[in-house]
Amino acid sequence: xxxxxxxxxxxxxxxxxxxxxxxxxxxxxxxxxxxxxxxxxxxxxxxxxxxxxxxxxxxxxxxxxxxxxxxxxxxxxxxxxxxxxxxxxxxxxxxxxxxxxxxxxxxxxxxxxxxxxxxxxxxxxxxxxxxxxxxxxxxxxxxxxxxxxxxxxxxxxxxx
Numbered sequence: 001x002x003x004x005x006x007x008x009x010x011x012x013x014x015x016x017x018x019x020x021x022x023x024x025x026x027x028x029x030x031x032x033x034x035x036x037x038x039x040x041x042x043x044x045x046x047x048x049x050x051x052x053x054x055x056x057x058x059x060x061x062x063x064x065x066x067x068x069x070x071x072x073x074x075x076x077x078x079x080x081x082x083x084x085x086x087x088x089x090x091x092x093x094x095x096x097x098x099x100x101x102x103x104x105x106x107x108x109x110x111x112x113x114x115x116x117x118x119x120x121x122x123x124x125x126x127x128x129x130x131x132x133x134x135x136x137x138x139x140x141x142x143x144x145x146x147x148x149x150x151x152x153x154x155x156x157x158x159x160x
Contacts (some may be wrong), residue, residue: 006160007071009088013153015065016095020146022098027143031136039125041071043114045133046131050111066100069093069149091152098145106138 017030030049034042069092116132117124 002160008068009153009156012065012068012072013150015061016146016149018061019099020143020150022138023143023146026138031132034093035132039128040120043124043128046153047115057110065094069096084159087156091149091156094145095149099142102138102141102160110135
């Protein structure tokens with residue numbers, strides 16, 4: 001059981017790390033750069049990013065890590081007396097709630113609203129200003145959560 005838990009946790013750490021890196025780059029560079037563009041250009045670029053990112057490779061890393069987190073959490077709860085269990089449950093919750101659910105509840109609806117907006121209207125320019133602020137704020141949460149998940153998975157790996 002520990003060998004399987006180690007492999008699952010290692011894979012979840014990799015997935016969390018990949019997402020942490022992606023979200024970090026958006027938080028510290030991409031969104032700032034897009035915000036410096038004229039609104040229609042920034043909107044068009046973000047719309048392109050949002051449609052391009054939904055690739056099989058990204059979805060495998062993003063959604064596969066959620067699946068791993070669910071499995072890891074169940075195994076850890078069933079083996080709660082193991083010293084790694086609190087670390088593994090914490091990592092799984094951070095990723096599932098702070099990365100996956102935040103994405104679904106906050107970032108995706110903002111992406112959908114931006115996708116439906118005509119790129120060159122005054123109303124869309126106002127939407128873009130709000131989008132840059134709100135989307136990036138939630139992206140900071142995803143960055144912290146996926147980084148935290150990575151850290152807790154690494155701590156769990158130490159004692160598995």
